Amino acid sequence: MTRAVRSLENLTQSASTARILNLMQIWRQSGDQNSKFYDPEWAEKPLFSNAALNKSIVVKHRLRRNETEVFGIGSRRLSTKIILPIAHTELKYGGQYVFVDQIGFEQVMSQIFSLPPDHQDIATLRLLDKLPSLDPFLLREQLRRNQINPAPCYFAISPSDLQRMETFVRTEITPLVTMSLGADMVGINQNSVRILASKILSETSGSQLDALRETLRLAPHQYHEGVFCWKGFLYYKWSLESIMKDVFRVSEQVQVVKPIGQMDSAAKEFFIRSRGVLKSEITKTCESVRRTLMIYDEAYTNLKKGRPTDFRDFLLNAPRMFNRLGEELGALQHIVSFWNYRFGPRSPAANVEELMDIFLEFENGLAGGTVSADAA
Numbered sequence: 110m111t112r113a114v115r116s117l118e119n120l121t122q123s124a125s126t127a128r129i130l131n132l133m134q135i136w137r138q139s140g141d142q143n144s145k146f147y148d149p150e151w152a153e154k155p156l157f158s159n160a161a162l163n164k165s166i167v168v169k170h171r172l173r174r175n176e177t178e179v180f181g182i183g184s185r186r187l188s189t190k191i192i193l194p195i196a197h198t199e200l201k202y203g204g205q206y207v208f209v210d211q212i213g214f215e216q217v218m219s220q221i222f223s224l225p226p227d228h229q230d231i232a233t234l235r236l237l238d239k240l241p242s243l244d245p246f247l248l249r250e251q252l253r254r255n256q257i258n259p260a261p262c263y264f265a266i267s268p269s270d271l272q273r274m275e276t277f278v279r280t281e282i283t284p285l286v287t288m289s290l291g292a293d294m295v296g297i298n299q300n301s302v303r304i305l306a307s308k309i310l311s312e313t314s315g316s317q318l319d320a321l322r323e324t325l326r327l328a329p330h331q332y333h334e335g336v337f338c339w340k341g342f343l344y345y346k347w348s349l350e351s352i353m354k355d356v357f358r359v360s361e362q363v364q365v366v367k368p369i370g371q372m373d374s375a376a377k378e379f380f381i382r383s384r385g386v387l388k389s390e391i392t393k394t395c396e397s398v399r400r401t402l403m404i405y406d407e408a409y410t411n412l413k414k415g416r417p418t419d420f421r422d423f424l425l426n427a428p429r430m431f432n433r434l435g436e437e438l439g440a441l442q443h444i445v446s447f448w449n450y451r452f453g454p455r456s457p458a459a460n461v462e463e464l465m466d467i468f469l470e471f472e473n474g475l476a477g478g479t480v481s482a483d484a485a
Contacts (some may be wrong), residue, residue, distance in 0.1 A: 116471050120335065125265050127242040127442035128474070130167040132156065132263075133194070139262040140164075150260035157230045158423040159222050167194040167234075169243055169439060169471065170208070179211040187436060189238040233257060241435025244442065246274060246344045254337060272327035277347045278340060284413045307336060325421045335424030342405050345438055349402065353395065355445040360391050363471075366452065368464040376461050383468040390475040391444075401434045440474045446459065 125131045139148040140163075157163040170190040177185065188211075194204040207217045215226040224230055236251055238245065245264040252259065261268075322332040364384050372380075408423035451459070451467065459467065 125243070125245070126446035127244045127439035128169045130237075130243045130248070132162075133164050133166055135263060136164045139260075140252075147232050148260065148262045151262050154258065154260040156263045157233060157260040159224060159228075159230050161193060162191070162222050162224075162230055164193075166194075167237060167243065168192060169241075176208075179208060181212055182422070187241065189234065191234070209234050241440030242442070244344070244435070244439065246271075247341050247435070250337065250340060254333075274344060274347055278343050280408070281343055284409075311391040325417060325424065327421065327424060332424060336426045338427035339424060341431050341435065342402070342427065345398075345434060346402055346405070349398070349438075352441060352445070355449075356391060356395060356441050359448045360388060362448070362452070363387050366464070367458075368461040370460045371456045372461050376465065379465060380468070383465075383472060386472055387468065387475070390472065391441070394441060394475055398434060398437050398441075401430055401437075404430065444471050444476060 125134070136151070138144055138146045140149065140151040155163050168190040170188045172180075172186055172188050176188075180188070189209040190206055191209070192204050192206045205221060207214065207221065211217075215231070218231060219226075220222045222230075233252070236257070237248070238254055240247055243294070245266040249264045322329065325332065327335065405423060408419045411418075412420040417468055447467075450456075
């Protein structure tokens with residue numbers, strides 16, 4: 110089996126992660142009427158109306174140097190890659206792929222999927238492309254704020270986790286609500302807090318939200334983009350503790366996992382080098398994530414003290430920081446998710462060549478490479 114075919118096979122069998130939206134697997138589990146988990150909403154509320162696109166694999170892909178030219182002039186690092194296996198049951202035939210908004214993107218989409226440039230599926234892909242990762246909560250929020258509501262089966266997040274997350278967010282935004290309504294009103298009517306918090310969560314309009322935006326001295330687009338990124342920060346903060354525990358566990362396992370089969374001297378040297386690189390890069394990425402979240406914590410503390418200026422500055426800078434944070438946490442989440450999938454309790458051991466591929470993929474994801482770069 111070639112590396113490209115093995116990478117494609119891993120992609121098609123892997124669950125969705127922060128880097129991978131595996132629509133093929135979602136179809137197998139929820140869209141195939143022969144599946145015991147069949148969900149009629151998969152077809153009633155599809156993510157993409159085009160049948161082939163709705164069975165594709167969407168990957169957040171860090172561009173290599175020889176790939177940046179497909180986007181023309183610019184300094185783009187992260188792209189969204191759509192992979193369409195030529196034959197779902199015969200992966201040895203490989204697949205086709207296209208980057209969202211590469212040069213000639215609309216023409217390629219017309220050729221492969223017969224979609225015109227103004228088709229809603231094209232617009233949806235561009236919404237996904239604006240995200241730093243394909244984390245299910247952020248994906249759901251991005252689509253929902255653009256009036257796109259696919260079936261829940263497209264998002265790997267449980268209702269209980271979603272409710273806990275929304276409760277956490279509602280608690281965190283209470284200082285903003287208090288600032289908008291006034292402390293006296295909040296003390297008298299807690300229901301007002303709940304209502305305004307829900308409006309902020311859903312990003313609906315209203316005079317109270319306009320007053321809040323004006324208090325922060327933000328233009329409408331700055332306010333809405335800032336609040337969306339703020340919710341992303343809150344999601345990452347909420348999930349950080351469990352993520353870091355898993356990252357530490359996987360990082361330790363990376364240092365001791367052994368492949369089956371004989372290793373030559375080059376392979377032995379590779380694993381010694383790669384284990385050191387992964388340990389260092391994982392540590393640096395975790396430290397960078399913590400530093401970024403500390404910026405939010407400081408702004409939030411000042412907001413609670415009645416000093417909204419720092420929080421306004423945070424909202425203005427949130428999109429830039431949110432993208433960096435999303436890329437970094439997306440890389441960590443992908444490593445954990447893929448490791449759990451490939452090295453679960455009942456999974457067979459990897460041979461030398463496959464384990465080398467996995468280590469290289471993790472290195473690239475942390476240091477500016479790509480997830481499964483050879484999958485297509």
